[in-house]
Amino acid sequence: MPTTRSTSDVPTLRRRELLLAGAATAAAGGLVVPPPALGDPSPPFDLPAGIAVERRRFENWSGEIVHESVWTAAPRDAEEVLRLVRWAARRGWRLRARGHDHTWAPFAVAPGVAVGRTLLVDTTRHLTGIRVVTGARPRVNAQAGAAMEAILGALAEAGLGLTAVPAPGDLTIGGVLAVGGHGTGIPAVGEQRRDGASYGSISNLVLSLRAVVWDGAQGRYVLRRFHRDDPAIAPLLVNLGAAFVVDVVVRAVRDVPLRCESFLDIPIEELLAPTAGGGRRTLSSFLDRAGRAEIIWYPGTKSPWLKVWTPMRVRPQESRRVEAPYNYPFSDQMPRPVTDLIARAAIAPGGLGRVLGQVMHGATAVGLEATRSSDLWGRSKDTLLYVRPTTLRVTANGYALLTRRENVQPVLARVLAELRRAESAGAPALLGPTEVRVTGLDHPGDCGRDGAVAPALSALRPRPDHPEWDVAIWLDLLTIPGAPGAIARMVAFERWLLAAFDPGEVGVRVEWSKGWGYARKGAWRSRHVLERVIPASFDAGGGRGGWRPTVDALTRLDPHGIFRSPLLDRLLG
Ligand SMILES: Cc1cc2nc3c(=O)[nH]c(=O)nc-3n(C[C@H](O)[C@H](O)[C@H](O)COP(=O)(O)OP(=O)(O)OC[C@H]3O[C@@H](n4cnc5c(N)ncnc54)[C@H](O)[C@@H]3O)c2cc1C
Missing domain, CATH: 3.30.43.10 (Uridine Diphospho-n-acetylenolpyruvylglucosamine Reductase, domain 2)
Structure with a gap:
């Protein structure tokens, strides 16, 4: 560090x-x-x-x-x-x-x-073909512009799915691979990883891909297929758009339906207590029980919206069966003029900003009740896809904190303490929620191909010097674009985060698709982060796939x- x-x-x-x-x-x-x-x-x-x-x-x-x-x-x-x-x-x-x-x-x-x-x-216009291959090692062949929702839909038709996926369905597989897209989930206590299942990024499920690359011998660009056991695929699996992937083969598994329960009554101090256990409803207790959870903590509120997904083959009586994704219409189906109006009202001096978090929390409580969505059950994609583009448009920073599972509580308790400290020191308010998810790492063997290599630029690439690190805590602070003081707040938070933890216990990498490298004028500008912190975060621990070779x-x-x-x-x- x-x-x-x-x-x-x-x-x-x-x-x-x-x-x-x-x-x-x-x-x-x-x-x-x-x-x-x-x-x-x-x-x-x-x-x-x-x-x-x-x-x-x-x-x-x-x-x-x-x-x-x-x-x-x-x-x-x-x-x-x-x-x-x-x-x-x-x-x-x-x-x-x-x-x-x-x-x-x-x-x-x-x-x-x-x-x-x-x-x-x-x-997205033409490169959208999808073909599912069933059998002992099921997989899906998809062109780069195929949407995640379409891919998951085709898999579901064949009784297949993926363990964890990004929340929106209108993302292309090419875009998701470019940034190392991920969902939320680690194995619950006692859960056996199934052959072909990964708790890491979607990139870690790739069996092969085709990309346009330079061929030195021919002296021109060519289309070439790269297989997962070829070290040359490592930089392409998460490529930041510095390559052009045209199609991809992704490993799938037999789908297990998920129950998704929502909780709005657990105080954030209890959920993110410094230690697990003691009968408290800590995040770790939910991860132990179900493996899959997400926290959305609206600013200025006491208890976040916690979602917990539990694999369940049979629908529990109290759960409502769902047969399509996007089951929280109160949170993500607002016409653009309405979301724009809310955003403008929130950032106006003396405007809605102060109470926006409470309004969002209230709307979530009422919405969950009105739509009977607190307890859902269905095919995995129908509970894992839950964000439509018509949600309030926010901007976000994003970081992955690689560590041991036992560290989830103490690490998040320190983050919470820092957010509290900043608030009481008068830091500019966040006008959006703080979000937390926990995934596993990109263990290359999980895709089921012998000799598979890890995605070199994935935030989830395991650290060879810390084989005991088995999870990544994903942390996002959201706010409304243009919110007063937002950049200063992001600068201060990033500075704190990069120095807060013992590097022997926690390794920080940026979440590529979001905001990082904050400087006075905004994100992606800090020379220190771009030139030193990010390369160092991929070099740390040695092993194949350091920054410069990649x-x-x-x-x-x-x-x-x-x-x-x-x-x-x-x-x-
Ligand atoms: C509301 C919202 C929620 C989100 N939730 C999640 C989440 O839960 N988990 C998560 O991981 N991410 C999440 N994201 C981020 C999202 O996964 C990434 O931004 C993803 O890259 C978007 O896919 P896209 O098709 O829109 O790509 P684009 O934004 O169009 O492209 C992203 C980058 O990928 C490159 N690219 C696109 N296609 C290819 C290709 N074929 N070959 C090479 N490079 C390519 C582009 O050049 C560009 O640099 C979320 C984003 C939003 C707006």
Whole structure:
């Protein structure tokens, strides 16, 4: 763990030296590659025959990244993606895979940075094929633009599922793999991991994938399949968009229905008590009992919304059977004008902000009651998918704290104490909930393939020097974009978090899709975090897949920097 900190903003965008190297390589291969001129508004020219492009608006889910007009293509198959990549290499353009734009981190396009010579490649229009393969080792083949909801739906039709998944269904599998998407869940006490089940990220379930990569021998980009036992797949399993995955094979398991119970009456001090046991309703007691839990703690309230999922083959009498996902309409089915109005009212001086947490808590209590949703039972996907895009649009930081299961209570008790301390010291209020989930790590063997390698850039990659670390605590502080003092609060929290724990007990990694690297002007700007903390968090403990070898491997797969963006330039150098 680093001991020094600085949050100075990264002053300027650095050009990748590799672009020059890439240009030289291309020239050697008979291609001419002028370096991309950011800000060049000219349309793409000389495109491969038959592939149309159009100017489209880009707005990420939180509304914090908006570009009114970005050149966008929607290739019909992997071959068309390949032709676009070869075209980009020839013409000095950059390509960014585009899924459902749910990511907070500006990996694809950055706010306020011109998008000239950037072509977005929309995978959601045509690259959506899904094929389920049943049998002793069930799996699903999916094209990169297939939505998680569609994939889980197809699996469910065959009686299959995944152990834990991200909460929204409108995420592409390509986008989820890019950032190491995850759900919540560790084995309950006495629960045996089933063959092919992983308590880590979705990336850890990948059996193989196809990506567009540079082939040095041929001197051009090619489509190549990578298998899970090939070390070359490690940087692609969580790739931050610095590669282009066109399709993927994901391991599945026979589905076990889940009961999902909601609790609103357990004081946060009890749930996050420093020690487990003593008959208290601690988070650990729920994890021991059921393995799967999530805390949503609205600001200024006493007791959070706790959801606990328990695998149960038979519906308990008191549970309501559900046959479709998204069973909390009171929390995620609000028209955009309403959510925008709430957000504006919350951040206005003297506005709703002070009481927003109580309003949300009250609405949850009433909503759970009115929709009889406190106790649900159904196929796993019908309780694990519970966030629609029409929920209040928030911004979030995100971190994974790798540690021993026994540390869940003391670690979270310290986080709670810090949040309390900051409040009493007059820190700017959070206008959104604090969320906690707990997963296992990405043990590569879990996918069932001998010799499987771990996703190199996954926050859940196990630490070889700490084989006793078996869980990751995922921590997110949410607030409304533009909330007064929010950035200062995030800066202070991150600074505290990175120094708070004994590095022999807890290792902190960032949650790629969310906010991290906070500096005075916002997230993803702290040079210290980008250049030191993040690389160190992947180097710590040694083993295969350190930061620099992984970045170098990604660069070898894309020597022309076709898939780079301003943030990736800064992060990967
Ligand atoms: C309300 C909400 C709730 C969320 N809940 C969760 C959660 O429970 N768990 C969790 O883990 N995450 C969660 N997320 C984050 C989400 O998983 C990621 O942001 C994910 O990347 C979004 O998928 P997408 O299709 O929208 O990708 P996009 O946002 O479109 O793309 C994300 C990045 O992936 C790259 N990319 C997309 N497709 C490909 C491809 N084919 N090959 C290579 N790179 C590609 C893009 O270039 C971009 O850099 C949540 C986000 C929101 C907004």
